[in-house]
Amino acid sequence: MADAAGRLTKLAEELLGAPLPVRIRAWDRSESGPPGAPTLVIRHRRALRRLLFRPGELGLARAWVAGDLDIEGDLYEALDRLAGLIWERDDTPRPPRAAVLRALARPEIRAAARELLTLAGAPVPPAPPAEELRRRRGPLHTLRRDKEAISHHYDVGNDFYALVLGPSMVYSCAYWGTGEDGAAGLEDAQRDKLDLICRKLGLRKGQRLLDVGCGWGSMVLHAAREYGVRAVGITLSEEQATHARKRIAEAGLADRIEIRVQDYREIHDEPFDAVSSIGMAEHVGRTQYAEYAAALHALLKPGGRLLNHQIGRRPVADEEAYHVDEFIDRYVFPDGELAPVGRTVGQLEEAGFEVRDVEALREHYALTLRAWVANLERHWSEAARLTSPGRARVWRLYMAASALSFERNRIGVNQVLAVRTPDTGASGMPLRARDWRG
Incomplete structure (x- = not known):
């Protein structure tokens, strides 16, 4: 026609x-x-x-x-x-x-x-693309289902992620423009974000850090190299763990950093001095968040600090009716759920934490996503070869649309600093807010 x-x-x-x-x-x-x-x-x-x-x-x-x-x-x-x-x-x-x-x-x-x-034309439905995760059945956020969801998103090839993320291999919001001599590009901005987290946690030589959802190991590497801590990083992605261990060995830090393929619900270690959770809590889900917060509280020593870096959405009139977009659920983050920052703070407090600081980094994530999209477009042919043309198209659409969502204040990202304050009330926090900036 x-x-x-x-x-x-x-x-x-x-x-x-x-x-x-x-x-x-x-x-x-x-x-x-x-x-x-x-x-x-x-x-x-x-x-x-x-x-x-x-x-x-x-x-x-x-x-x-x-x-x-x-x-x-x-x-x-x-x-x-x-x-x-x-x-x-x-x-x-x-x-x-x-x-x-x-x-x-x-x-x-x-x-x-x-x-x-x-x-x-033909009155028959086309088959979905191979990159689509078929609808799952059964209860959300079991150990097995969460591992499968993480594998769908992260086990698409370390080389592909290296093209998109750059040498830092940090898959979370960077921290841009911290002053005249501040971040000039993506690598500097990611380094500054990791360092900001270390300072908020008050890391010192000899302390023990747990990084929940450690990705490719960037946080534990920075903390061990720059602050002298001993670190444990956990992930549910086999490919991430393999790459992180290789980086750690090459840095000569294998005696101070351990990478495990492990769920946060399976950790039974002695308490840690600090816990970082950077871009991981979005996978937890509303039904499990209270358990997540309680588990991290139990893993900290009295006086230990938690830095929870998490994407948040705007509140809606009917919270029970909230659902994840089908594109995100089928192609990007299966079973992922976002929560308003107020609910996150409330649930951390209910678990026993004292919330000491909330910092919004919404505009920073928009800049980060635009940098990732530029990397993907610059290396498009190689990215499509390493995964598939369809997978590369998923990431381009997802990241570009997400950048706009951050810019338009439909979603945000927040760093929540919380303390397992001991019964004496001595939090160990500086009297002046944000002295950790250095």
């Missing part, structure tokens, strides 16, 4: 009741939409079938990952323009159901819908 782009634009604008914010180019090379706007490229009519059989975010995600959809022009601008139609749908007023039904009853809408069905 000729002029597929024009017909799709008309259908979209009839349904939205507003002009389409992006341009469309269809598989028949037809184009339609505002001149100069980013272009949504529909490479194959199979993309329409994905949307017809799974309307909404998951259908779009499948079309993107499979390469049926693409964007030409500024990716961030395109996602920003589309956010109100897709990712921000819960915050965007929707027309009443009766108004939708009246619109669907209009002859021109019915005609456009028939055209869409014709444009879509």
Whole structure:
């Protein structure tokens, strides 16, 4: 059918009741939409079938990952323009159901819908891309299910992550621009973040540190090398553990750092002087968070400090109705859940911690994600070869959309410093707040 782009634009604008914010180019090379706007490229009519059989975010995600959809022009601008139609749908007023039904009853809408069905071609749903994690059954956050979820996200190849993250191999928010002589690039910003955490924890030579969700070992390496601590890092990813042990051996620190493939619920060591949890608590889940907080409290000596670095979301009116986006759940962080920072602070306090400081780093994560996207795009061919083109597309969309979410204050990231204050009340904290900055 000729002029597929024009017909799709008309259908979209009839349904939205507003002009389409992006341009469309269809598989028949037809184009339609505002001149100069980013272009949504529909490479194959199979993309329409994905949307017809799974309307909404998951259908779009499948079309993107499979390469049926693409964007030409500024990716961030395109996602920003589309956010109100897709990712921000819960915050965007929707027309009443009766108004939708009246619109669907209009002859021109019915005609456009028939055209869409014709444009879509074969009336069968395409198979999901191989990168999609199939829906899981059974209870959330068992030891086995959490290990499988972590493996899906992290065991996609250390070489791939090295391209995206850079030499620091730190997969969490960096700490940018700390002064005239502060962070000039991603590596400096990640180093400054690790050092900030060490200072907040008050690390000293000979102390024992536990890093929960240690990733590729960057935190324990920095703490042992710069502050002289003995450290234990735990992860559920076999590939991360292998890479971390190699880095530690090369640094000559194997006698001071131990890396374990272990769940935080399985640690029964003598108490630690300090615990860091950097970008790990997002995997814990709301049903397990009280157990997580209590476990870390029990693993600290009286006077020991916890630094919990965690992404948080904005509160919603009905917290019980909160759910993770399908794209994130199926392709990125299976079973992951975000919580408002207020709930995190409350649950840490309920576990017995004294919360001493909360620092918001929202803008810092947006800068970090943009740096990772730039790394991925710079090494695109190699990244696709190391994993798959679909996996590289997952990470590009996920990181770019997340950068916008941080910039628009839809999500944030916070460092919560808490102490297992002894019965005497002597917290060991400095009298002046944030003297740890040095």
